[in-house]
Amino acid sequence: xxxxxRKYLESHEWIKIQGxxxxxxxxxxxxxxxxxxxxxxxxxxxxPEIGRTLGDGETFGEIxxxxxxxxxxxxxxxxxxxxxxxxxxxxxxxxEDPFERGWMVKIKLSNTxxxxxxxxAAYEAILAKQS
Amino acid sequence: xxxxxxxxDDRAEMLAAIGVTTVDELFEQIPEELRYRxxxxxxxxxxxxxxxxxxxxxxxxxxxxxxxxxxxxxxxRHFIPTVVDSLQQRHEFVTAYTPYQPEASQGTLxxxxxxxxxxxxxxxxxxxxxxxxxxxSAATEAVIMAANMVRNRNTVVVSxxxxxxxxxxxxxxxxxxxIEIVEAPLDEKGRTNFDGLVDDKTCAVLxxxxxxxxxxxxxxxxxxxxxxxxxVSVCSAxxxxxxVLKSPGEAGFDIAVGDGQCLGTPIAYGGPGWGLFACAQxxxxxxxxRIVGETVDGEGRRGFALTFQTREQHIRRAxxxxxICTNNALIALRGAIYMAAAGADGIKEVAMHxxxxxxxxxxxxxxxxxxxxxxxxxxxxxxxxxxxxxPAKEVNKAIDRAGLLGGLDIARxxxxxxxxxxxLAFTEMNTRxxxxxxxxxxxxxxxxxxVA
Numbered sequence: 001x002x003x004x005x006r007k008y009l010e011s012h013e014w015i016k017i018q019g020x021x022x023x024x025x026x027x028x029x030x031x032x033x034x035x036x037x038x039x040x041x042x043x044x045x046x047x048p049e050i051g052r053t054l055g056d057g058e059t060f061g062e063i064x065x066x067x068x069x070x071x072x073x074x075x076x077x078x079x080x081x082x083x084x085x086x087x088x089x090x091x092x093x094x095x096e097d098p099f100e101r102g103w104m105v106k107i108k109l110s111n112t113x114x115x116x117x118x119x120x121a122a123y124e125a126i127l128a129k130q131s
Numbered sequence: 132x133x134x135x136x137x138x139x140d141d142r143a144e145m146l147a148a149i150g151v152t153t154v155d156e157l158f159e160q161i162p163e164e165l166r167y168r169x170x171x172x173x174x175x176x177x178x179x180x181x182x183x184x185x186x187x188x189x190x191x192x193x194x195x196x197x198x199x200x201x202x203x204x205x206x207x208r209h210f211i212p213t214v215v216d217s218l219q220q221r222h223e224f225v226t227a228y229t230p231y232q233p234e235a236s237q238g239t240l241x242x243x244x245x246x247x248x249x250x251x252x253x254x255x256x257x258x259x260x261x262x263x264x265x266x267x268s269a270a271t272e273a274v275i276m277a278a279n280m281v282r283n284r285n286t287v288v289v290s291x292x293x294x295x296x297x298x299x300x301x302x303x304x305x306x307x308x309x310i311e312i313v314e315a316p317l318d319e320k321g322r323t324n325f326d327g328l329v330d331d332k333t334c335a336v337l338x339x340x341x342x343x344x345x346x347x348x349x350x351x352x353x354x355x356x357x358x359x360x361x362x363v364s365v366c367s368a369x370x371x372x373x374x375v376l377k378s379p380g381e382a383g384f385d386i387a388v389g390d391g392q393c394l395g396t397p398i399a400y401g402g403p404g405w406g407l408f409a410c411a412q413x414x415x416x417x418x419x420x421r422i423v424g425e426t427v428d429g430e431g432r433r434g435f436a437l438t439f440q441t442r443e444q445h446i447r448r449a450x451x452x453x454x455i456c457t458n459n460a461l462i463a464l465r466g467a468i469y470m471a472a473a474g475a476d477g478i479k480e481v482a483m484h485x486x487x488x489x490x491x492x493x494x495x496x497x498x499x500x501x502x503x504x505x506x507x508x509x510x511x512x513x514x515x516x517x518x519x520x521x522p523a524k525e526v527n528k529a530i531d532r533a534g535l536l537g538g539l540d541i542a543r544x545x546x547x548x549x550x551x552x553x554x555l556a557f558t559e560m561n562t563r564x565x566x567x568x569x570x571x572x573x574x575x576x577x578x579x580x581x582v583a
Contacts, residue, residue: 044416052282064416069441071450 007117078107199565203556240435255380256409262463263406266390277335277363292342321506345514374482395469419453484559
């Protein structure tokens, strides 16, 4: 079971809301799909500049493995206030700890209505259908 | 496919198969009175030997580039060493589709890895791709790359001195992208005036050096202006000129492009060209086109493979970096062979010769009554615009009658510059005798004019 203190997107991003800010990352499933279980296969992560305003679902960056490039989508609208620069040169963090140390961006939410997002159970159900 | 004639027996068999007895029966729908029954007025066949002689005779009526050509305007006739044809025509390289599979194509991949190194060095940039279609598409892709590098900016400032084909390609590509083209005009010195045009809406600034009028632009100032406004600077350079001129990299540009025809490819019906494309290492993920990288195989031996393919359209679909997924690989290979054969010293030597010949001609032509250089205060490399005492079209006819190929009637592309502008180009291929004949032809035109 994935952490239920946060919400999910079908495209495998998670968002953890803390008051009027939130941190965003990608799930262990996304990391596994991109890297085929080989952490060295993740080669690049492009994160947005601080201050950029993102809309609901807007692409804010991309993550690249040796086989594919995937977009990173922002679950809820807001302004980027911090990025996790630690992962840019240490993508293995994403394999080791995608839900905590592997967070990607922190945003100041302009939309706190997360009722359209998936909870952990709904996300798990989608993964179960895919496998 | 070989041509094998049908024998009478073959014909009889085919006619029997479709149920007719003679070929004429197949044309029965055509009324008898409309059919031509006489022998066609075509001469008897010639032997190969006779045919060659006849064609040589016909060809001799042409004024060819060997007689002396002063036409440039984007394509330039430089000497091509025999090694270029000889290596390029090796059957390992000549295929219908350029093979990039690392397990089968180490030769091609090695050649393009070397190619990228030489292109990057020539343009003074950190990294180059394995070429684009031509200079026009390279410049256009550079602008699109720039638009992807900066956010919330949607105008591109393009010098009017950029080649008209480049500007037209740009217009076509950008038509539905939401990126607006702002044209920077040329001033009285033939240089681009970017004043007040580059601002916080500008994603890219495109300048060509030398520009289409032959004038050397103040490219450092252009790069600085772009940078000061947060825009991406793009320079399209004539590769051979870099033997003597400052490279885009030295001048501080973010992206450098150009057309590689001058490096080892003859001028044939306007090309073919190939595009040079180079940028900074940090921007490699936004760079369009194929990129060959160095790696090791399973046994630890040095080898080469395409890299960053995850960004190409066969994997990234609509979100691909670029939708150009091929290039002019075989022609670009000629460029690689040329650059390797000439070396930096060779390119410098060619550039010096071309420039010296243009200087010699410019000095002499400027002294002819009625003729003057259009931009006497501006520097040029191997091409310059001359103001003639008569329309350039007529001057070109006179040059043609002298058995030479004239320059470009500039009104064709720049009507605002009037009908008397003739753009003349010089390379190491123009002999002193040819240039002197050009000068003497022009002097007769000058003499025919009443002196004021």
